[in-house]
Amino acid sequence: MATKHILIVPGDGIGQEVTAVGKKVLDRIAAKFGHTFTYDEALIGHVAIEATGNPLPDESLEKMRNSDAVLFGAVGHPKYDNDPSAKVRPEQGLLKMRKELGLYANLRPIKLFDELLGASSIKPEILKGADILFFRELTGDIYFGEKGRKNDGDTAYDIAEYSRYEVERIARKAFDAARTRRKKLCSVDKANVIETSRLWREVVQKVALEYPDVEVEHQFVDATAMLLIKDPRRFDVVVTANLFGDILTDEASQIAGSMGMLASASIGDGTGVYEPIHGSAHDITGKGVANPLASILSAALLLDISFGLKAESEAVISAVDGVLKAGFRTGDIADKSTPADKILGTDAMGEEVLKLL
Amino acid sequence: MATKHILIVPGDGIGQEVTAVGKKVLDRIAAKFGHTFTYDEALIGHVAIEATGNPLPDESLEKMRNSDAVLFGAVGHPKYDNDPSAKVRPEQGLLKMRKELGLYANLRPIKLFDELLGASSIKPEILKGADILFFRELTGDIYFGEKGRKNDGDTAYDIAEYSRYEVERIARKAFDAARTRRKKLCSVDKANVIETSRLWREVVQKVALEYPDVEVEHQFVDATAMLLIKDPRRFDVVVTANLFGDILTDEASQIAGSMGMLASASIGDGTGVYEPIHGSAHDITGKGVANPLASILSAALLLDISFGLKAESEAVISAVDGVLKAGFRTGDIADKSTPADKILGTDAMGEEVLKLL
Numbered sequence: 001m002a003t004k005h006i007l008i009v010p011g012d013g014i015g016q017e018v019t020a021v022g023k024k025v026l027d028r029i030a031a032k033f034g035h036t037f038t039y040d041e042a043l044i045g046h047v048a049i050e051a052t053g054n055p056l057p058d059e060s061l062e063k064m065r066n067s068d069a070v071l072f073g074a075v076g077h078p079k080y081d082n083d084p085s086a087k088v089r090p091e092q093g094l095l096k097m098r099k100e101l102g103l104y105a106n107l108r109p110i111k112l113f114d115e116l117l118g119a120s121s122i123k124p125e126i127l128k129g130a131d132i133l134f135f136r137e138l139t140g141d142i143y144f145g146e147k148g149r150k151n152d153g154d155t156a157y158d159i160a161e162y163s164r165y166e167v168e169r170i171a172r173k174a175f176d177a178a179r180t181r182r183k184k185l186c187s188v189d190k191a192n193v194i195e196t197s198r199l200w201r202e203v204v205q206k207v208a209l210e211y212p213d214v215e216v217e218h219q220f221v222d223a224t225a226m227l228l229i230k231d232p233r234r235f236d237v238v239v240t241a242n243l244f245g246d247i248l249t250d251e252a253s254q255i256a257g258s259m260g261m262l263a264s265a266s267i268g269d270g271t272g273v274y275e276p277i278h279g280s281a282h283d284i285t286g287k288g289v290a291n292p293l294a295s296i297l298s299a300a301l302l303l304d305i306s307f308g309l310k311a312e313s314e315a316v317i318s319a320v321d322g323v324l325k326a327g328f329r330t331g332d333i334a335d336k337s338t339p340a341d342k343i344l345g346t347d348a349m350g351e352e353v354l355k356l357l
Numbered sequence: 358m359a360t361k362h363i364l365i366v367p368g369d370g371i372g373q374e375v376t377a378v379g380k381k382v383l384d385r386i387a388a389k390f391g392h393t394f395t396y397d398e399a400l401i402g403h404v405a406i407e408a409t410g411n412p413l414p415d416e417s418l419e420k421m422r423n424s425d426a427v428l429f430g431a432v433g434h435p436k437y438d439n440d441p442s443a444k445v446r447p448e449q450g451l452l453k454m455r456k457e458l459g460l461y462a463n464l465r466p467i468k469l470f471d472e473l474l475g476a477s478s479i480k481p482e483i484l485k486g487a488d489i490l491f492f493r494e495l496t497g498d499i500y501f502g503e504k505g506r507k508n509d510g511d512t513a514y515d516i517a518e519y520s521r522y523e524v525e526r527i528a529r530k531a532f533d534a535a536r537t538r539r540k541k542l543c544s545v546d547k548a549n550v551i552e553t554s555r556l557w558r559e560v561v562q563k564v565a566l567e568y569p570d571v572e573v574e575h576q577f578v579d580a581t582a583m584l585l586i587k588d589p590r591r592f593d594v595v596v597t598a599n600l601f602g603d604i605l606t607d608e609a610s611q612i613a614g615s616m617g618m619l620a621s622a623s624i625g626d627g628t629g630v631y632e633p634i635h636g637s638a639h640d641i642t643g644k645g646v647a648n649p650l651a652s653i654l655s656a657a658l659l660l661d662i663s664f665g666l667k668a669e670s671e672a673v674i675s676a677v678d679g680v681l682k683a684g685f686r687t688g689d690i691a692d693k694s695t696p697a698d699k700i701l702g703t704d705a706m707g708e709e710v711l712k713l714l
C-alpha cells in the first residue's frame with residue numbers, strides 16, 4: 001500500500017483535456033489497489049505565460065521537485081509558432097523543466113495494439129509484432145547549446161554539444177533495457193558528418209563492451225528514418241540524441257497507428273515526468289475529441305517506473321486493450337470499418353477505460 | 358542538336374555499377390536524338406582516398422568545373438563508419454564538391470510509379486497519387502559549420518549556421534517550382550527550439566509575400582516526419598534545411614516504393630550534379646543486383662535541368678515506366694507476386710530500359 005503525491009501539469013491545448021482523464025484513471029487505480037494518491041496542479045507553457053509571464057514559474061518547479069511523479073500534458077501555442085522572433089515561448093518551460101529536473105532519458109515505447117493494425121497507414125503485414133523502445137537523450141544536443149544571431153541578425157547559429165558523460169549515462173540505460181528485452185540495440189547518429197555523432201558512436205562502442213550479450217548496430221539517422229517504415233520489426237531498443245529522437249519517435253508513432261496512442265517517460269536524476277508524445281493540438285482543443293489513451297498509458301508508465309507498481313500498470317494497459325477490443329475508438333484511430341456509435345469523445349473514452357478497471 | 362560534355366563520377370560501392378548503366382542510357386539518348394555527348398570520368402570518395410589520399414582530388418574538381426553536367430554515383434565505406442576518429446573520410450569529398458560547386462539546392466522528386474504501389478510498406482490507398490518535390494538546402498547548416506572537441510576531447514560540438522541569403526535563395530527556388538505545380542509549399546523547421554530555424558521561418562515568411570498565389574504552410578520537422586507517412590498526398594513542394602532534408606527525403610523514399618527508385622539533382626551556381634539518393638550499399642556491391650533505375654532517372658533529371666532537353670528526359674522516364682509495366686523488377690522493388698524470371702540484375706534491367714529507347 002503506497003502513499004504518493006502526484007503533480008498534474010496539464011499545460012496547453014488538449015493537455016488539459018487528456019490529463020484530466022489520466023488523473024481519473026490514477027484515482028481509480030488507487031481506490032482499487034488500496035493506495036493513497038494525493039494530487040496538486042501546476043502551470044507550464046502558454047497558460048503559465050498568460051498567468052505569470054513565465055513559461056515555467058518557480059512555484060511549478062518547486063511543486064515538481066516535491067512530488068513523487070508528474071503527469072504532464074503538452075505545451076505550445078500557434079501564436080508563437082507564427083512569430084519566430086518571440087522572446088518568451090511556451091517550449092522554454094518544457095526545456096527548462098527537463099534540464100532542471102535532470103530528465104536526461106526519454107523512453108518512448110512504440111507498440112501496436114493488435115486491434116489497431118488497420119488504423120496505421122503502414123501495411124498490417126509489415127507492422128504485426130513490431131515492438132520498439134526508444135531512448136531519446138533529453139537534456140543535451142542542439143536543444144540546449146548556445147544559440148543566437150550575428151552579423152546584425154543576418155546569420156543565426158545553434159551549437160550542438162555532447163559530453164562523454166552525457167552519452168554514457170543514456171547509453172547505459174538503453175543497454176540495461178535491451179537486456180530485459182530481445183537484446184538488440186540500435187544506436188542512431190550521423191557520424192559520417194557530425195562531430196557530436198562521432199563522440200556518440202565512440203562512447204556507445206565503448207559501453208557496448210560491458211554488454212557482450214547485447215547485439216549492437218550503428219545506423220545513420222537517414223537510414224533509420226527509412227528503415228523504421230520499411231521494416232519496423234528489425235528494431236528492439238533504439239538509442240539516439242535529442243534532435244534525432246524527436247524526429248524519429250514522431251515518425252514511429254505511425255507504427256502504433258496514431259500519435260494519440262503513445263506515452264513517454266522522462267527520467268533521470270529526480271522526479272519522473274510522464275506525458276503523451278502528441279502536442280497541444282490547438283486545432284482540436286476544446287472540442288472534446290482528443291484521444292485520452294496516450295495520457296492514460298502515460299499514467300501506466302508512471303505507475304510502473306516511478307512507483308514500481310507493475311500489477312497496477314498492467315491493469316491500466318489491459319483496460320485500454322479491452323476498450324479497443326470492444327471496438328471503441330476516438331476519431332484519430334477509427335478506420336472505415338468503425339461503426340459511428342463506437343467513435344467516442346475524450347471523456348466517453350475515459351469512462352470506458354474506467355469501467356474496465 | 359546539342360554538344361555536351363558529361364563527367365561520370367561513380368564514387369564508391371554500387372556507385373560504379375549504377376552509373377555505368379546511367380551512362381549507357383545517356384549514350385542511347387544522344388544517338389536517338391542526334392546529340393553529341395562526350396564523357397570523362399573522375400574519382401571521389403573512398404576510391405579517391407585509396408588512389409590519391411584525397412577524397413576529392415583537385416583534378417576531379419577541375420573536371421567537374423569544366424563539364425556541362427555530372428552523373429554521380431555514391432560515396433562511403435563501412436571502414437570509416439566504424440572508426441569515428443578517422444581523419445580522412447569519403448564523405449568529405451562529397452561535402453567539398455557540394456560547397457566548391459555551389460550546389461545549394463538539392464531537388465528530390467518523390468513520385469510513385471503506379472506499378473510499384475505494391476512494393477511500398479505503406480498502404481496503396483494512402484500512397485496513390487502522392488507526388489512531392491523536396492528542396493533540401495545543401496551547402497549550409499550543421500554540415501558545414503565549425504565542429505570539434507574541447508575539454509581534452511571529452512566534449513564534442515557542431516555549429517549549425519544559416520544566413521538570410523542562404524535561406525532566401527533556396528526558398529525562391531522552391532516557390533518558383535511550386536508555381537509550376539500544385540502551388541503549395543511546406544517549409545519545415547524546428548522554430549520552436551532552434552535559432553537557425555527561426556531565421557529560416559522569418560525568411561520564408563518574407564519570401565512568401567512575393568508569391569501570393571502559393572499556399573504556404575510551416576511545419577515542425579517532427580510533425581512532418583509523421584505526416585509524410587500518415588498522409589503523403591498533403592504535400593506538394595517541401596523546402597527544408599540540410600540536415601532535416603537528409604532525414605526526411607530518405608524517409609520519403611518509402612513513398613516511392615524503394616530508395617532504389619529515387620534520383621536527385623544538385624544545382625546552384627555552377628555545374629549541376631545528378632545522383633541517386635541511395636548510398637554506396639557495400640552489402641550488395643559487386644553482386645550485380647543493385648537497382649540502376651535511380652541512376653537512370655538521375656540521367657533523366659540531368660537532361661531536363663542541365664541541358665533543357667525535355668523530350669529526351671521524358672523518353673527516359675517513360676522507358677522506365679514501360680519496363681515496370683512489363684513486370685520487370687530488381688530485387689528491392691519486387692514483391693511476393695513478382696515471378697522469379699522477372700527479377701533482374703543491374704545490367705539486365707539496364708538492357709530492358711535501353712530496348713525501350
Ligand SMILES: CC(C)[C@H](C(=O)O)[C@@H](O)C(=O)O
Pocket residue numbers: 075076091094246549550579
Ligand atoms: C515541444 C517541443 C519543444 C518538444 C521537443 O522537441 O522536444 C516536443 O516535440 C517533444 O517531442 O516533446
Ligand SMILES: CC(C)[C@H](C(=O)O)[C@@H](O)C(=O)O
Pocket residue numbers: 192193222432433448451603
Ligand atoms: C553520405 C552523406 C554525407 C550524405 C548526406 O548526409 O548528405 C547522404 O546521406 C546524402 O543524402 O547525400
